[in-house]
Amino acid sequence: PEGLGAAVAGVVPVAGAVCVAAVCVVVAALGGGLSGVADGVRTAAAVVLALVAAELLLRHCTRRFGGVTGDVFGGLAETAATTALTVLALGG
Structure with missing residues (x-):
């Protein structure tokens, strides 16, 4: 419904999402690189x-549920954090 105060859910443009992801990878590499090249690569x-x-989980949930909910977004955040921490913990 349109009108005063009506909110419509939008979609993040793919180019914008890829740009933000690339910036995050570069910033992580630079931050990790302060401890050495290997740490920069591992962090990236x-x-x-x-x-x-997170993208694989999002695709699965979208296919399975026909969309996303707040719980799905929470699951994406937890999956991404756990994956990143596991990779960093397994590093040298």
Whole structure:
């Protein structure tokens, strides 16, 4: 319904999402790189793998549920964080 105060859910443009993801990877690599090149690469890899894991879960939930809910967004955040922390913990 249109009118005063009506909110319509939008979609993030793919180009915008890819740009934000790329910036996150670069910032993570630079931050990790303060401890050495290997740490920079590991940190960037952790972010990339976290993004991939979250994207796979999002696609599964969208296909399975026909959309997303707040619980799905929470699951995406937890999956991404767990993936990134696991990659960082397994590093040298």
